[in-house]
Amino acid sequence: MEIKIHPVSETPRAEIEEKKKDPGFGRVFSDRMFRCRWSEEKGWHDPEIVPYGPITLDPAANVLHYGQEVFEGLKAYAWEDGRVALFRPEKNGERIDNSARRLCIPPVGPELWLEAIETLVDLERAWIPADGKGSLYIRPTIIGDEPGLGVSASNSYLFYIIVGPAGPYFPSGFKPVKIYIQKKYVRAAVGGIGFAKTSGNYAASLLPGKIAKEKGCAQVLYLDAREFKHIEELGGMNVMCLFGNTLTTPPLDGSILPGVTRDSIMTLARDMGYEVEERSISVDEIRAGARTGELKEMFAVGTAAVVTSIGTLLIEDEDVVIGDGGVGDAARSFYDRLTGIQFGRLPDPFGWTRIVPEKRKG
Numbered sequence: 001m002e003i004k005i006h007p008v009s010e011t012p013r014a015e016i017e018e019k020k021k022d023p024g025f026g027r028v029f030s031d032r033m034f035r036c037r038w039s040e041e042k043g044w045h046d047p048e049i050v051p052y053g054p055i056t057l058d059p060a061a062n063v064l065h066y067g068q069e070v071f072e073g074l075k076a077y078a079w080e081d082g083r084v085a086l087f088r089p090e091k092n093g094e095r096i097d098n099s100a101r102r103l104c105i106p107p108v109g110p111e112l113w114l115e116a117i118e119t120l121v122d123l124e125r126a127w128i129p130a131d132g133k134g135s136l137y138i139r140p141t142i143i144g145d146e147p148g149l150g151v152s153a154s155n156s157y158l159f160y161i162i163v164g165p166a167g168p169y170f171p172s173g174f175k176p177v178k179i180y181i182q183k184k185y186v187r188a189a190v191g192g193i194g195f196a197k198t199s200g201n202y203a204a205s206l207l208p209g210k211i212a213k214e215k216g217c218a219q220v221l222y223l224d225a226r227e228f229k230h231i232e233e234l235g236g237m238n239v240m241c242l243f244g245n246t247l248t249t250p251p252l253d254g255s256i257l258p259g260v261t262r263d264s265i266m267t268l269a270r271d272m273g274y275e276v277e278e279r280s281i282s283v284d285e286i287r288a289g290a291r292t293g294e295l296k297e298m299f300a301v302g303t304a305a306v307v308t309s310i311g312t313l314l315i316e317d318e319d320v321v322i323g324d325g326g327v328g329d330a331a332r333s334f335y336d337r338l339t340g341i342q343f344g345r346l347p348d349p350f351g352w353t354r355i356v357p358e359k360r361k362g
C-alpha cells in the first residue's frame, strides 16, 4: 500500500533540540502522525502521513463507550553511527493483531505495520534523542469509531501512530522501587482481555495504582483472579524473580501481557548461563525465598523502563525486602545487555534490531 505523505509545517531545528533535552515520557510529540482507515468494503485503506493534531470523533463512537481499542508501545533508537534502529517491531505487530482479534478489531498485518512505522520514523528522525540514552517512543493505536450505542463491534476503524522523544525512565540512574501486593483488586482474569494490550486493562489498574501511591509504592503487582495466590504482572510491566541461578517468570496463561522485553530477557538469560523457568510463583514462595535468601532479585520488565529493580514488596501491610533491597547484579546486567543491543553498542546475535531505511534525507 502506498502511503501518501502530506506537507507538514516542521518545528524549527533549534526548538526540536530544546524539546528533546528533558522530554520525560509521553508529553512531547513530533510534527507528523500516520493514519489509515478501515471499512467493510475496502479493508485497511488510504494510509497517509498528516500533521499531528486532534482527531474528530462522533460522540457516540464505539471506542468512547465500549472501549474497542488496542495499542502498542515500542521505540526507535539513534545509533552513534547515525543510523536509526527499531527493536523487534514485528513482535509488536504480531501482538497488536492478537490484541485486535480479541476485541473484534480487524488485524493490520505485518506489511502495513512495518511500512507505517518505518515511514513515520524515517520522516521524524530529527525528534530522536541522540544522547545514547533517550529514544523515540512509538504509540500505534486502533479504535472502533462507528457511531451507535448498540453493543456490537464497530464497522469502521481508525489506525493511527504518534511518536515523540522519551528520556531515560530513571534520569538520575537505576533506582529500586517498592511495589504493592494486595488482595482486593485484580487487573485481569483468565478468559478476559489480560493478554491484549487494550485500554480497559489500564482503566482497571488506575484505582489500585492510586492506592499503591498513597502507601508509598510505585505500582501494584497483581495476583491471579481465582485465588489471589500467584503473582501475575504489574499494571504495565511483566515481573521476574531470580531464585538461586534460575530466572523465573509467570507463564502466559491468558491474563498476562506477552511482553517483548520479557521474551528478550529470557533469551538473554539463557545465553548468559541462567536457568530459565516459566511457572506459577506464589506469594508464600516469595516471602519464604526473601527470608532464606534463595530469592536473590526481583524486577519488572517492559519497553518504557527496560528493567526496574524491586527492592521491597509491601504485601498487604507487611514489608518484605528482596535481597539487600538495592539493585541486583542480574537486573543491571540484563539492562546493560539489552540496552547495549538496542543502541547498537553490543553485537546482536539474535537479529533483533532492524535499521530504518532512509527514504527521504532529513
Ligand SMILES: *Cc1c(COP(=O)(O)O)cnc(C)c1O
Residues within 6 Å of the ligand: 073, 197, 201, 233, 234, 235, 236, 237, 238, 257, 258, 259, 260, 261, 262, 301, 302, 303, 304
Ligand atoms: C506493554 C505491557 C507490558 C510490557 O510489554 P513490552 O513489550 O515488554 O513493552 C507488560 N504488561 C502490560 C500490561 C503491558 O501493557
